[in-house]
Amino acid sequence: MSTATTPTSGHVxxxxxxxxxxxxxxxxxSEEKARAQSMRFQDLGxxxxxxxxxYDEGIRTFMCTSHDRVALICDHFRANPQxxxxxxxxxxxxYAHKYANAVTEHGMIEALRMFLPxxxxxxxxxxxxxxxxxxxxxxxxxxxxxxxxxxxHDLSTPVVFMQNVITxxxxxxxxxxxxxxxxxxxxxRYGAEPGYITMNVPRLLDVLDQLGIDNPIxxxxxxxxxxxxxxxxxxxxxxxxxxxxxxxxxxVLASGAIAPxxxxxYVCGQPKIESVVFGASGRANIRQTKALIDxxxxxxxx
Amino acid sequence: MIRTAMVGLGKMGLSHLSxxxxxxxxxxxxxxxxxxxxxxxxxxxxxxxxxxxxxxxxETEQLxxxxxxxxxxLHAPMVxxxxxxxxxVFCEKPFVLDxxxxxxxxDLAAAKSLVTQVGYHYRFVGAFKxxxxxxxxxxxGTIHHVxxxxxxPVVLRRKGGTWRSAKNEGxxxxxxxxxxxxxLVNFIVGTPTSVGGVVRNSVFSRDVDDEVYSTMHFEGxxxxxxxxxWSDESFRKMSTKISVWGTNGRLTADRxxxxxxxxxxxPALPGTGEGWTVHYTTDLSDExxxxxxxxxxxxxxDYFARSVKARRLxxxxxxxxxxxxxxxxxxLLGEVAMPAVAEPTRKGFWSRIGGG
Numbered sequence: 001m002s003t004a005t006t007p008t009s010g011h012v013x014x015x016x017x018x019x020x021x022x023x024x025x026x027x028x029x030s031e032e033k034a035r036a037q038s039m040r041f042q043d044l045g046x047x048x049x050x051x052x053x054x055y056d057e058g059i060r061t062f063m064c065t066s067h068d069r070v071a072l073i074c075d076h077f078r079a080n081p082q083x084x085x086x087x088x089x090x091x092x093x094x095y096a097h098k099y100a101n102a103v104t105e106h107g108m109i110e111a112l113r114m115f116l117p118x119x120x121x122x123x124x125x126x127x128x129x130x131x132x133x134x135x136x137x138x139x140x141x142x143x144x145x146x147x148x149x150x151x152x153h154d155l156s157t158p159v160v161f162m163q164n165v166i167t168x169x170x171x172x173x174x175x176x177x178x179x180x181x182x183x184x185x186x187x188x189r190y191g192a193e194p195g196y197i198t199m200n201v202p203r204l205l206d207v208l209d210q211l212g213i214d215n216p217i218x219x220x221x222x223x224x225x226x227x228x229x230x231x232x233x234x235x236x237x238x239x240x241x242x243x244x245x246x247x248x249x250x251x252v253l254a255s256g257a258i259a260p261x262x263x264x265x266y267v268c269g270q271p272k273i274e275s276v277v278f279g280a281s282g283r284a285n286i287r288q289t290k291a292l293i294d295x296x297x298x299x300x301x302x
Numbered sequence: 303m304i305r306t307a308m309v310g311l312g313k314m315g316l317s318h319l320s321x322x323x324x325x326x327x328x329x330x331x332x333x334x335x336x337x338x339x340x341x342x343x344x345x346x347x348x349x350x351x352x353x354x355x356x357x358x359x360x361e362t363e364q365l366x367x368x369x370x371x372x373x374x375x376l377h378a379p380m381v382x383x384x385x386x387x388x389x390x391v392f393c394e395k396p397f398v399l400d401x402x403x404x405x406x407x408x409d410l411a412a413a414k415s416l417v418t419q420v421g422y423h424y425r426f427v428g429a430f431k432x433x434x435x436x437x438x439x440x441x442x443g444t445i446h447h448v449x450x451x452x453x454x455p456v457v458l459r460r461k462g463g464t465w466r467s468a469k470n471e472g473x474x475x476x477x478x479x480x481x482x483x484x485x486l487v488n489f490i491v492g493t494p495t496s497v498g499g500v501v502r503n504s505v506f507s508r509d510v511d512d513e514v515y516s517t518m519h520f521e522g523x524x525x526x527x528x529x530x531x532w533s534d535e536s537f538r539k540m541s542t543k544i545s546v547w548g549t550n551g552r553l554t555a556d557r558x559x560x561x562x563x564x565x566x567x568x569p570a571l572p573g574t575g576e577g578w579t580v581h582y583t584t585d586l587s588d589e590x591x592x593x594x595x596x597x598x599x600x601x602x603x604d605y606f607a608r609s610v611k612a613r614r615l616x617x618x619x620x621x622x623x624x625x626x627x628x629x630x631x632x633x634l635l636g637e638v639a640m641p642a643v644a645e646p647t648r649k650g651f652w653s654r655i656g657g658g
Contacts (some may be wrong), residue, residue, distance in 0.1 A: 024538070025538050026538075027558070028558065028582075028583060028584065029558055029559060029582045029583065029584060030558055030559055030582075031543075031556050031557075031559075032557055032620075034538075035392060038538075047525060059543070097538060097539055099651060100313070100539075103313050106313065108313070108337075108340070109339070118437065135341060137346075137347060165595060168320070168594045169317065169594060170320075170594075171314065171324070172319070172320025172321055172322075172323050172592060172594055173320045173326040173348045173350075174323060174342070174348050175343075175347045175352075177347050178347070183514065199593035200324075200592055200593060203324070203592070212318070214552060223587075225583050225584065226393045226589065227587070228587075228593055228597075229589075229593070230590060230591060230592055230593040231588065232589065234314050252401060254584050255582070255584055257582060257584040
């Protein structure tokens with residue numbers, strides 16, 4: 001890997017990132033388990049305890065959606081700057097259900113208005129029912145990104161991700177401009193490296209290549225059973241080995257469908273993967289997973 | 303390539319559009335929606351040829367198929383126009399909510415040998431497919447009860463005004479949520495012959511029902527319950543579950559898993575032991591070529607494309623199949639005369655303990 005040259009493109013990601021699905025009732029195997037987790041984590045203190053446990057194991061990066069409750073987590077980190085001096089957030093935006101539910105309830109334009117600054121000209125324009133002209137999509141996207149980033153103010157956010165539901169929606173629609181708008185705004189406004197979460201790695205890489213977005217951070221499922229690796233495991237393995245991008249592996253345990261060691265051997269056996277993101281609720285699980293990744297990454301040249 | 307157009311580019315429409323455009327066998331030649339801010343964006347930023355008027359699009363474009371994702375009340379006339387022109391049709395659910403009009407469309411498509419499909423995507427969810435397979439195997443014995451539930455956070459306060467909350471647009475929890483649960487019942491255990499004890503209540507909405515409950519009766523004496531509530535914020539998103547009880551066990555399936563309990567092993571399920579067997583979405587999901595929001599949305603579009611290519615007229619979720627869900631809705635609305643509830647052929651709990 002080339003060495004870092006500029007502050008915007010050279011952020012070195014930690015090997016292990018901590019995810020947030022477990023905090024917000026997302027579980028790919030069981031709705032009951034998801035519900036039990038959302039009960040446990042409705043208390044902010046319970047979330048902080050788990051983040052602290054991860055911190056004690058050396059995990060310094062929290063990769064999280066812009067869920068409303070993440071704002072409270074951010075407050076806690078801002079209030080304790082000494083304790084978390086070296087801590088980083090990787091925001092993933094947006095938490096799509098808040099948009100989807102608003103669109104269902106209020107309609108598309110009204111929902112858009114709700115998420116834009118109330119006092120802005122854009123909001124006034126939408127209120128007036130003015131058609132969105134071509135130049136406006138860039139301004140609207142920038143405002144939406146800014147709205148999502150608000151909760152992270154004064155925290156370190158060296159990488160900002162577009163959530164997979166948006167990445168893949170835009171990818172299918174072929175609204176490729178949007179990837180470029182996101183990329184440019186995240187770099188210019190936040191001095192951060194843009195990242196893209198996707199379930200369709202080969203297809204996304206083709207589009208980012210066309211756009212001239214060089215060496216992008218792309219986060220996707222990488223697991224030994226091929227769960228949600230669209231295009232197929234072989235195509236993923238080939239892309240990871242041979243294409244120029246910075247892979248972040250998620251869903252590595254496939255919600256528990258694979259035994260941890262076997263799962264992580266598969267992921268860590270692909271040397272181009274820069275980081276592994278996982279979520280867990282208990283200290284023992286966090287310790288075991290972190291230790292396994294560290295063990296299996298020995299000798300790896302970052 | 304299947305030359306395809308789409309009408310209706312709202313929330314569900316955009317999701318379909320994304321998947322359809324990503325399909326290697328489909329050439330999505332145009333989209334149609336009366337909302338100009340949407341078509342402006344799609345034509346400028348997605349390079350999609352857009353129309354504001356369906357008739358003009360159908361006149362201008364040489365098409366093989368049409369995807370209809372407009373509000374429900376517009377389905378019937380749009381589908382008819384497409385069929386009249388000899389197009390295969392994929393229509394978003396619910397189908398047309400008028401049994402007579404629906405039957406005409408079923409007959410028209412059959413007369414012209416056109417492929418039809420309705421977007422009841424739960425039939426493409428691995429766990430529900432597994433539930434249907436298990437029930438059809440006969441391993442549960444004689445089915446005597448089914449419960450279909452759908453809950454979620456759609457209408458949570460006394461305001462809001464999209465077409466989903468307007469009665470004359472085909473809105474309401476009955477059409478939006480209950481239809482899915484009803485179709486799953488039809489898929490897994492068969493269509494009820496009658497309903498009773500129907501409750502349709504508004505919780506927050508002015509014009510439409512937010513919750514629907516009903517007893518269902520089936521041929522052979524089995525019973526069922528339908529429980530639907532789209533004003534439940536304790537769910538992060540729509541959650542649908544079906545449970546089936548038989549003389550040799552039960553099963554419960556939702557989007558994530560299929561739990562089976564067998565009292566005794568059954569020759570139809572070799573290798574499945576007595577007691578609990580649980581299969582998860584991670585091993586029940588078939589890989590799709592493109593993923594957005596769930597395998598099932600891609601799988602149903604791929605299925606439609608394959609049906610068109612193979613001229614498969616008796617596949618999953620045909621108009622005739624979806625019309626069965628519309629029939630149950632009509633029963634719930636009291637719009638069709640219900641057959642007198644037959645005396646249960648099997649002896650129920652009370653007669654058994656009473657020795658009657």
